[in-house]
Amino acid sequence: MTKVKVVAWLGALIMAGMIVFSLVTGDFFGEGSILLGMVWGQMSMVDLYVGFFLFYLWILRREKDLLTKVIWFLLLMTTGSLATALYILKAANESKTELEFFLGK
Secondary structure, eight states: OHHHHHHHHHHHHHHHHHHHHHHHHSOHHHHHHHHHTSHHHHHHHHHHHHHHHHHHHHHHHHOOOHHHHHHHHHHHHHHTHHHHHHHHHHHHHHOSSHHHHHHOO
């Protein structure tokens, strides 16, 4: 699990840094409208959110509490890979075995 935690921490730090950098230096709405105005920009967004939803299926499987499921859904849909990395860290820290990591308690 140590390798999983290291990779998840790296992913979380990179994503947090890039989110801050992009918010400070970029034009979210202006650049977003340009991106969504292109077919490949639209395709990339569909691909990204399908991936987020598929990852969310794992969260649904592992989590028991409805509020927790809703919070992770909102985090995943708004922060994307940052939330993915943080959830992997959460799951790795809570798990004693690989099976528990994948399936929950």
